[in-house]
Amino acid sequence: MALSLTLFALLFDAAAVAVLGWVTWVVTRSPEKPSARPFAALAAALTASALLIAVTTLAELVSLDPVSGTAELLQLAVALFIPGIWLVYVLGYAGRGTGLTRRRIAMLAGIGLPPLFAAAALGVGFFVLDLSPTMLEPIVVPFIAFELFYLFGIWTYAVYLLYGLVRRTNRVSGTQATAIILGVSAPYLVPTLGFGAHPLDGVTLGFLLSGAVLFGSVRRYPLLTGFPRTDYVARTRVVEALQEAVVVLDYEDHILDVNETATRLFGRDRGAVLGDPLQSFLDGLDHADLSPGATGTVRLRTTHGRRQFRYSVSAVDDAATDGDTPARRPGARSPGRDRPADPRAAPDRPQPRPPAQPPQPTGRRPRPRRPHRGRPDARDYPRHRHGPA
Numbered sequence: 001m002a003l004s005l006t007l008f009a010l011l012f013d014a015a016a017v018a019v020l021g022w023v024t025w026v027v028t029r030s031p032e033k034p035s036a037r038p039f040a041a042l043a044a045a046l047t048a049s050a051l052l053i054a055v056t057t058l059a060e061l062v063s064l065d066p067v068s069g070t071a072e073l074l075q076l077a078v079a080l081f082i083p084g085i086w087l088v089y090v091l092g093y094a095g096r097g098t099g100l101t102r103r104r105i106a107m108l109a110g111i112g113l114p115p116l117f118a119a120a121a122l123g124v125g126f127f128v129l130d131l132s133p134t135m136l137e138p139i140v141v142p143f144i145a146f147e148l149f150y151l152f153g154i155w156t157y158a159v160y161l162l163y164g165l166v167r168r169t170n171r172v173s174g175t176q177a178t179a180i181i182l183g184v185s186a187p188y189l190v191p192t193l194g195f196g197a198h199p200l201d202g203v204t205l206g207f208l209l210s211g212a213v214l215f216g217s218v219r220r221y222p223l224l225t226g227f228p229r230t231d232y233v234a235r236t237r238v239v240e241a242l243q244e245a246v247v248v249l250d251y252e253d254h255i256l257d258v259n260e261t262a263t264r265l266f267g268r269d270r271g272a273v274l275g276d277p278l279q280s281f282l283d284g285l286d287h288a289d290l291s292p293g294a295t296g297t298v299r300l301r302t303t304h305g306r307r308q309f310r311y312s313v314s315a316v317d318d319a320a321t322d323g324d325t326p327a328r329r330p331g332a333r334s335p336g337r338d339r340p341a342d343p344r345a346a347p348d349r350p351q352p353r354p355p356a357q358p359p360q361p362t363g364r365r366p367r368p369r370r371p372h373r374g375r376p377d378a379r380d381y382p383r384h385r386h387g388p389a
Contacts, residue, residue: 005198006061012204013054019211020047026218033224034251038089042184043214045085049078049187050207079187080115080147083154084108086184090158094165095227110150118143155185169227170275171254176221183213225251245309253278253290267303289313 024043030036052075059068088104091097100108118140125131125139162177182189186209191202200208217223227250239246245262247255255273258281263270266281273281278290283301288294292315299306 003061006057009198009200009204010054010057010061012200012208013050013057016050016204016207016211017047017054019215020050020207023047023211023214023218027224030224034226035089035093036224038085038092039223042082042085042089045078045082046184046187046207046210046214049075049082050204050211052078053203053207077115080111080151081108082184082187083151083158084111087154087158090161093223093226094161096161107154111147111154114143114147114150165227171222172227176217179213179217179221180223183210183217186210186213222252227256247278247281249278249290255281265302266300 020043024040024047027036027040027043052071055071056068056075059065059071084107087107088100091104121139121143122136125136159181162172162181163174165172166174166177187203187206190196190206190209194202196202196205239259242259243261245265246259247262248257250256255276255278258270258273263273268281279285284299284306288296288298288311290313292313295310295312297308297310299308
């Protein structure tokens with residue numbers, strides 16, 4: 001009976017590993033998306049933790065106590081760093097930059113230092129000072145308490161940023177934010193609330209729930225993109241003073257911001273277009289190349305009818321900082337009125353105006369020149385003879 005229950009527990013562990021592993025594999029297939037790497041690291045950490053639980057169950061089944069103990073220690077170490085990886089992902093998803101900065105490295109180091117100090121205190125007290133476990137307990141408890149409060153603070157800050165993103169953009173719903181939070185928190189929340197029983201204990205049930213929620217969220221929601229806070233991009237005086245229409249896009253061609261020239265030229269209020277697809281704002285970009293560095297000419301519908309524009313797309317690198325960074329900035333310029341497109345131009349640095357070009361021939365025959373009093377000039381018309389030839 002005990003063997004069958006253990007086998008069922010191992011089967012549930014393998015199912016959790018399979019679902020979380022599938023999520024990790026799907027995410028790693030889209031490395032070009034801005035939040036793909038942090039989310040892949042988060043999914044991989046959850047998968048590794050579930051896999052170590054399965055290894056522990058299997059080692060207990062075949063009575064390999066050293067392997068079981070090592071797997072438990074490794075699973076605890078991975079579980080401690082999951083909240084830190086979760087915060088790094090949310091920071092990038094909310095437009096605070098991707099990658100590891102000094103602050104984020106310090107935050108991750110803060111997760112690992114209390115367990116190291118607690119382990120060092122246990123080693124010195126037990127092997128050097130020969131203290132009893134009762135005497136060592138008051139020394140270790142403060143480190144554990146600090147670690148728990150620190151991890152809870154990291155988790156809470158990530159939840160705050162995510163729900164702040166829900167208030168800021170209509171592309172992230174409260175349901176999506178709740179699903180992501182539940183998918184990450186289930187392995188910790190389910191056993192804490194006391195759900196589950198052998199062979200499906202609370203930890204395994206939490207990982208199964210986590211895998212199922214993340215599986216559905218990856219298929220339904222844009223979890224791998226980013227939503228930079230770019231209000232300042234088109235609100236600066238320099239960009240507002242430009243005669244070009246400036247449109248700031250996210251990584252899926254949805255509008256993050258527009259300047260005043262764009263709203264006046266295309267007849268749409270800024271608040272009404274934020275979060276909408278670019279094609280709903282600019283009619284005529286169906287076959288335009290919007291890759292970074294691209295330039296071209298398009299005919300767009302404006303408040304004065306269709307007009308021809310030269311456009312350029314400038315990519316702004318998502319620097320690994322905790323600040324807010326924009327994504328891409330297509331600029332529409334009307335040929336004949338504004339300067340030519342420059343794909344290297346930054347949105348806050350106007351380019352020098354080129355020298356005036358001579359007028360181009362239109363192909364029509366010029367009208368004859370007339371004198372200032374309105375009488376025909378003999379040089380412009382052939383001489384006519386009057387009377388019989």
